[in-house]
Amino acid sequence: MLELLKKRRSIRKYTNEKVSDEKILSLIQAALLSPTSKNSKSCEFIIVKDKDLLSKLSNFKPGASFLKNADLGIIVMGNPSLSDVWIENASIAASNIHLLSQEIGLGSCWLQVRNRNYNESTSSEEYIREIFNVPENINILAVISIGCPDEEKDPLTEESLNYSKVYLNSYSNKYLK
Numbered sequence: 784m785l786e787l788l789k790k791r792r793s794i795r796k797y798t799n800e801k802v803s804d805e806k807i808l809s810l811i812q813a814a815l816l817s818p819t820s821k822n823s824k825s826c827e828f829i830i831v832k833d834k835d836l837l838s839k840l841s842n843f844k845p846g847a848s849f850l851k852n853a854d855l856g857i858i859v860m861g862n863p864s865l866s867d868v869w870i871e872n873a874s875i876a877a878s879n880i881h882l883l884s885q886e887i888g889l890g891s892c893w894l895q896v897r898n899r900n901y902n903e904s905t906s907s908e909e910y911i912r913e914i915f916n917v918p919e920n921i922n923i924l925a926v927i928s929i930g931c932p933d934e935e936k937d938p939l940t941e942e943s944l945n946y947s948k949v950y951l952n953s954y955s956n957k958y959l960k
């Protein structure tokens with residue numbers, strides 16, 4: 784698991800190769816296997832495979848255009864009426880999708896939707912809600928872009944870890960490795 788966590792990087796460049804249905808199914812399973820507070824199962828997901836829809840989705844905020852070159856996007860959503868901590872629940876699911884992507888040889892990147900804007904008058908959430916028919920009672924956290932990687936990034940190293948952010952027993956006592 785630590786090796787996987789070191790190798791996991793955000794991948795924003797993808798080849799034209801298709802992601803197999805089997806791999807897509809395993810990503811869905813990773814999402815649905817994620818824990819939720821009080822077992823509320825507050826998360827929902829839209830798998831976006833259609834190229835035209837992916838292209839439209841990639842306009843949801845500045846800087847998201849690399850999404851149109853992904854093979855698929857997964858819109859990660861939460862139902863706040865099922866859980867007051869829908870954000871945490873959805874974040875764990877998004878993270879599990881991102882991690883499993885790495886494990887099965889895919890590249891992926893988290894694209895933040897919540898608190899982001901399409902333009903001055905429309906939030907990213909409103910923009911996506913309209914295109915994908917997401918009802919008003921469902922909130923949108925993020926989109927995960929997924930594809931066969933067309934860039935390689937160095938794994939994270941143990942030397943780069945910021946142990947100064949870790950304390951032992953008290954905030955006034957740094958954890959010493």
Ligand SMILES: Cc1cc2nc3c(=O)[nH]c(=O)nc-3n(C[C@H](O)[C@H](O)[C@H](O)COP(=O)(O)O)c2cc1C
Binds near residue numbers: 791793892893896936
């Ligand atoms: C909550 C969250 C939101 C993020 N939003 C975006 C985003 O909107 N666009 C993007 O390109 N990357 C996004 N990222 C990826 C981060 O930029 C990336 O994880 C960070 O720079 C570290 O790089 P690494 O993932 O390759 O280790 C997000 C990551 C997290 C955890």
